Amino acid sequence: MMLLLILLATAESLREIKNYLNVPFDSTYIGVAYLGDSKGYGLILKKDAKKGQILASIPYNYTFSSLSYFPLYPYISDMEFHTIIAVRFLWEKNQPGTFFHKFTQSFNSDYNLVIFWDEHLKRTLTSYAIFYEEYDYYGKNWEKEYEEVKRRFEDVPEAPKDIYNLTDWKWAYSCAVAKTFDIWANEWKTAVGLQVEELDNTKFIPLNVPIIDLANHRHVPKRHRADYVYYLEYGNGCFSLVAQQDFVKGEEASLEYEYKGNDHMLAVFGFALEKNYLDTFNITKKSDFCNEIQQGENCTWTLKMYEMNDNLFEFISKDKSNIKALVDYRKVMKEVYDSAKYPLRHIRRVKSHYGWKYVMALNYGISQRLLLLEHMMFAERKILKDLVSELKLDMPSL
Numbered sequence: 001m002m003l004l005l006i007l008l009a010t011a012e013s014l015r016e017i018k019n020y021l022n023v024p025f026d027s028t029y030i031g032v033a034y035l036g037d038s039k040g041y042g043l044i045l046k047k048d049a050k051k052g053q054i055l056a057s058i059p060y061n062y063t064f065s066s067l068s069y070f071p072l073y074p075y076i077s078d079m080e081f082h083t084i085i086a087v088r089f090l091w092e093k094n095q096p097g098t099f100f101h102k103f104t105q106s107f108n109s110d111y112n113l114v115i116f117w118d119e120h121l122k123r124t125l126t127s128y129a130i131f132y133e134e135y136d137y138y139g140k141n142w143e144k145e146y147e148e149v150k151r152r153f154e155d156v157p158e159a160p161k162d163i164y165n166l167t168d169w170k171w172a173y174s175c176a177v178a179k180t181f182d183i184w185a186n187e188w189k190t191a192v193g194l195q196v197e198e199l200d201n202t203k204f205i206p207l208n209v210p211i212i213d214l215a216n217h218r219h220v221p222k223r224h225r226a227d228y229v230y231y232l233e234y235g236n237g238c239f240s241l242v243a244q245q246d247f248v249k250g251e252e253a254s255l256e257y258e259y260k261g262n263d264h265m266l267a268v269f270g271f272a273l274e275k276n277y278l279d280t281f282n283i284t285k286k287s288d289f290c291n292e293i294q295q296g297e298n299c300t301w302t303l304k305m306y307e308m309n310d311n312l313f314e315f316i317s318k319d320k321s322n323i324k325a326l327v328d329y330r331k332v333m334k335e336v337y338d339s340a341k342y343p344l345r346h347i348r349r350v351k352s353h354y355g356w357k358y359v360m361a362l363n364y365g366i367s368q369r370l371l372l373l374e375h376m377m378f379a380e381r382k383i384l385k386d387l388v389s390e391l392k393l394d395m396p397s398l
Contacts, residue, residue: 043055
């Protein structure tokens with residue numbers, strides 16, 4: 001009976017949502033599905049798809065960018081693009097009965113962008129050796145922008161009151177980052193026939209595309225990177241989601257909009273991946289072999305997920321046998337492993353049945369330990385193989 005209930009619950013959580021936001025789109029390859037309370041809505045493949053195939057197409061009139069006109073646009077047209085989108089979201093949120101009002105109702109009701117963290121939390125990132133930087137192109141001056149928005153609208157009767165609420169503004173600005181794609185301004189002009197000032201032609205601008213924005217981020221597998229394809233195309237009156245890799249029926253459609261590790265993902269987008277093979281972990285260790293190669297009292301190495309650290313191994317290998325070098329390498333990894341910290345958990349965006357929220361998805365400390373264990377196991381395998389080779393024993397491959 002319990003197994004039956006689990007199967008029924010699973011089937012229910014994967015039900016396809018018909019007419020999501022009443023947006024007409026080609027659903028030959030994908031459907032909008034509810035993935036359960038812990039994941040919210042996503043795009044599920046109805047049939048196998050090959051890399052480069054169009055998965056879904058959304059008509060232009062269901063999209064808008066930071067260059068799209070709306071009643072408050074003239075007051076803010078010269079401001080930072082994400083600021084324009086944030087004002088648009090607050091405007092649409094107060095326009096019941098419109099499509100874009102429904103669109104904004106589907107957005108997160110919470111936010112967790114690092115730019116909104118207080119200085120104590122930012123210092124916590126630094127103390128746990130998680131890289132953090134306030135990127136110029138993603139909200140470094142959001143407070144000044146917000147104050148300027150309030151100043152410009154203080155005598156505008158049609159400006160929604162939400163603009164003057166800091167919590168609402170953080171929501172809108174977070175959505176402007178997390179719910180938008182980037183497109184070259186001149187491509188937007190070509191696609192929808194808008195007049196774009198020459199100054200904006202060479203800029204990336206935020207673009208909102210419903211349905212497609214349900215596609216979760218996932219790194220493109222290494223085997224698909226040689227002929228990497230961009231995930232968004234335009235033409236024939238539509239913006240289209242392109243498969244960046246092969247997908248099989250029942251798989252969740254995904255796209256890669258940033259080829260970075262979780263430190264960057266957290267800082268810029270406010271969420272990260274449960275498993276990110278681009279993650280790195282910097283270790284600094286005082287040891288004898290650092291001084292031997294004149295590196296000073298401290299040496300710093302960047303460890304890559306599931307990869308041997310060649311530079312560190314070279315330091316240890318200098319004038320030593322392979323086996324001794326590997327034993328030393330394993331010893332250093334064990335010391336670092338024993339001292340590894342368990343820092344704050346990072347955030348991933350999901351939707352639960354009672355509204356959008358953020359939940360914890362991964363612990364950087366656990367990630368560090370898994371990485372270090374992988375390095376230790378590599379050394380142990382190499383040590384054993386070298387010992388077997390020296391003893392000239394016939395043994396199975398390790």
